[in-house]
Amino acid sequence: MARTRNFYLIPYVAWIVLFVAAPIILIAYYSFFDVEGEFTLGNYAKFFTPIYLRMTLYSFWYAFLITVFSLLVAYPTALILTKLKHKQLWLLLIILPSWINLLLKAYAFIGLFGKYGLVNAVFETVGIGNRQLLFNDFSFVFVSVYIFIPFMILPIYNSLEELNPALIDASRDLGASAWTTFRRVIFPLTLDGVKAGCQAVFIPSLSLFMITRLIAGNRVITLGTAIEQHFLVTQDWGMGATIAVFLIIAMAVIMFMTGIGKRGALRG
Amino acid sequence: MRSVDRRWRWSNLYLAAVFVVLYAPIAYLIVYSFNSGGTMQGFEGFTLEWYAEVLQDTRLLIIVLNTIIIALLSALVSTILGTIGALAIYEVKRRSRKNALLSLNNVLIVSPDVIIGASFLILFTIIGIRLGFVSVLLSHIAFSVPIVVLMVLPKLQEMRTSMLDAARDLGANAWQVLTRVVVPYMKPGIFAGFFMALTYSLDDFAVTFFVTGNGFSTLSVEIYSRARQGISLSINALSTLLFLFTVALVIGYYFINRRNARPAEGGERR
Numbered sequence: 068m069a070r071t072r073n074f075y076l077i078p079y080v081a082w083i084v085l086f087v088a089a090p091i092i093l094i095a096y097y098s099f100f101d102v103e104g105e106f107t108l109g110n111y112a113k114f115f116t117p118i119y120l121r122m123t124l125y126s127f128w129y130a131f132l133i134t135v136f137s138l139l140v141a142y143p144t145a146l147i148l149t150k151l152k153h154k155q156l157w158l159l160l161i162i163l164p165s166w167i168n169l170l171l172k173a174y175a176f177i178g179l180f181g182k183y184g185l186v187n188a189v190f191e192t193v194g195i196g197n198r199q200l201l202f203n204d205f206s207f208v209f210v211s212v213y214i215f216i217p218f219m220i221l222p223i224y225n226s227l228e229e230l231n232p233a234l235i236d237a238s239r240d241l242g243a244s245a246w247t248t249f250r251r252v253i254f255p256l257t258l259d260g261v262k263a264g265c266q267a268v269f270i271p272s273l274s275l276f277m278i279t280r281l282i283a284g285n286r287v288i289t290l291g292t293a294i295e296q297h298f299l300v301t302q303d304w305g306m307g308a309t310i311a312v313f314l315i316i317a318m319a320v321i322m323f324m325t326g327i328g329k330r331g332a333l334r335g
Numbered sequence: 336m337r338s339v340d341r342r343w344r345w346s347n348l349y350l351a352a353v354f355v356v357l358y359a360p361i362a363y364l365i366v367y368s369f370n371s372g373g374t375m376q377g378f379e380g381f382t383l384e385w386y387a388e389v390l391q392d393t394r395l396l397i398i399v400l401n402t403i404i405i406a407l408l409s410a411l412v413s414t415i416l417g418t419i420g421a422l423a424i425y426e427v428k429r430r431s432r433k434n435a436l437l438s439l440n441n442v443l444i445v446s447p448d449v450i451i452g453a454s455f456l457i458l459f460t461i462i463g464i465r466l467g468f469v470s471v472l473l474s475h476i477a478f479s480v481p482i483v484v485l486m487v488l489p490k491l492q493e494m495r496t497s498m499l500d501a502a503r504d505l506g507a508n509a510w511q512v513l514t515r516v517v518v519p520y521m522k523p524g525i526f527a528g529f530f531m532a533l534t535y536s537l538d539d540f541a542v543t544f545f546v547t548g549n550g551f552s553t554l555s556v557e558i559y560s561r562a563r564q565g566i567s568l569s570i571n572a573l574s575t576l577l578f579l580f581t582v583a584l585v586i587g588y589y590f591i592n593r594r595n596a597r598p599a600e601g602g603e604r605r
Contacts, residue, residue, distance in 0.1 A: 073423060073426040073427060075419045075420070075422040075423035075426060076423045076426075076427070078416060078419050078420075079416070079419055079420035079423040079424075079436075080423075082416055082420065082477070082480055083436075083439050083440075085458075085477075086443070086455075086458075086477035086478075086480075087439055087442050087443060088439075089458055090451070090454030090455060090457070090458050091442075091454065093454055093457045093458055093461065094450070094453065094454045094457065097457055140353065143346075143349060144349070144350065144353050147346045147347075147349060147350050148350070150346075151350075157350075159585065159589060160354070161353075161354075161357065162585075163581070163582070163585055164357050164358065164361060166534065166538070166581045166584070166585055167361060167574075167577070167578060167581055168537075168538060168540070168554075168555055168558065168574075168577065169538070169540060170540055170555055170558045170559050170562060171364065171558060171570070171574040171577065172360050172361070173562070174364070174558065174562040174566075174570060174574070175360035175361065175363050175364045175574075176360060177375075177562065177565075177566060178363060178364070178367065178375030178376070178566060179359070179360055179363055179375075181375065181376060181566075183376040183377070184375065184376055185359075185363060213356065213357075213360070216353075216357070217357075266445070270445060270447055271447055271448070273447060274447035274448060274449040274450070274541075276449060276541070277540060277541065277544075277559060280563065281559075281562055281563065290449075291447065291449040291541075294449045294450075294453055295449060295544075295545075298452075298453050298456060298545065299544075299545065304457065307453060308453070308457070311449070311450050311453055311454070314447065314449075314450060315446075315450060318445065318446065318447070318450075322445060
């Protein structure tokens, strides 16, 4: 087989060139042009003005919050799931909502969080009173966490499943408390899953423009919202591309930091 | 003993809470799809009029049909391309080159949808492809290929090379080795890849939203534009129907997976 040419490469590399390499190059290229099609560095200058920097900062802050809350909810859930009898079935039930169109779930929250929706009805009977739940950053973070939780649970669950139970027994036999066992044994050994989960949540949550539009009523502007705005509303592709360049850089940095584990990526 | 018991109860309570939150919005949508009141607050009475509205909405039905055609076509083409891609990566022997290909493969999986959408929009505009059916189909194919590769490649790597040698020793030519040995071995991966591509296509909103243009629409885009106009219970009825469809798909996927898992357990790993 050593001498035969690898003909499979032709269509596959064509796909890579056309749909992986070319789009990234085009984004970078367009970031140097203004609305009139003149070459400029103005987009980059504009990106470093307080307006865009603040937006970027907020976008990262929201993504951070979403990731942290998802992790806080997902880790215990994954831990409990691994101890259940029919865990495969339960896991499937956890994943099932993620197969339902994201927009429908966001739409459901418009009803749930509405002025006379279910949550406010519960609040009134409990005595908290009617609250403005929609169109603020709380609803944005809540709905985003809701949407991403299955993607956080899945990799953590997988790494917990791979954990050798003998290690936990050993730790307990050697006198470690349940908390110490978790902190010193379970958590470090499932760090790969946590990283994969954080990666699966953080990067997409930088670009959730549809949730900001539907739930947060333009009160929250993320990098994704800005890109969508520039490309589809104001038609300033150059500025949109510039923001996209920074988003790509951010993505690369995050992947480098969480160590794009080949194992983590392949597990998908 | 009692403390263990109590902790167990707490954990069940926690899990129950997670499940309630996960399913509450879906249940809410479904319940109100039967509300005669016309809003998602205050259930007035049982009605099926929203379902009737959905089924009489020819524009919506055409969009559903578009979505299904796009999903099936893109899944089919990307499964073929992805399988070829997996074979290509498998055949590359040098480790560094293999890893480079794999990294390039994964770029579209980890990229945010907005970036994919925006860059494809530029690409199609430059090549001169009119936004509409073709651009949506091409982008769905493009972002489904890497998933298929990741589904098929592990199957290839599980395959023992001795089987290929045996086939060749027995006089099979390259084509026969491929169709009689390699493809049957990849089959579970190919099916799983097709299924994933199908769901990715059905589920996609952001990329489609960028490259769809004016005349053409898929279900996600349509739901978005209707939801932006506010609440209309025909969306609820539609989502109930979609939910049932999704459950059916998941059950199908579950069984495909179970069938795949069994032979893999018996097989020897390299």
